[in-house]
Amino acid sequence: MQSTRLNKLLAFLTSEPNDPFILYALATEYNSLNDTQQAFHYYLKLVEEHPSYVGTYYHLGKLYQKQGDPEKAIAIYQLGMKRAREKGDGHAFAELQGAYNMAAGLDYEDD
Structure with missing residues (x-):
């Protein structure tokens, strides 16, 4: 239903x-x-x-990650960052960059 x-x-x-x-x-x-x-x-x-509907990229990337395809997620986050930058949407860019960093294993903390 x-x-x-x-x-x-x-x-x-x-x-x-x-x-x-x-x-x-x-x-x-x-x-x-x-x-x-x-x-x-x-x-x-x-x-x-x-392509300028930047909210798409974050959720599509997360869906790729959920399906076990981190390479496609990373590529989508990168494309989304590019589109957000072109659009001048700093908030979307920051969210996409955070998701990209986590997916790419760059979310480390300094000791």
Whole structure:
């Protein structure tokens, strides 16, 4: 059974098929429902069709990590940092850099 929220989002998608916020909300909802195939579908659609929607990169990278693919996660974080820098979004850049550092094993502390 699909969630009510998912049904509403799918209805919104019918009327606004290219709205990046709806695509992002769908990806996030599918991710929360553990439907990784659909989550990947919508996150990757965002990366391809709306590359400046920088929130995508963090969550897509985390999904790659959850699926045991740290190399793809690192590449997505790097691409997201580039897009955030181009957009002048320092907050998104910092979040992506933190996720990148952890995924790349650079999250060490000085003794």
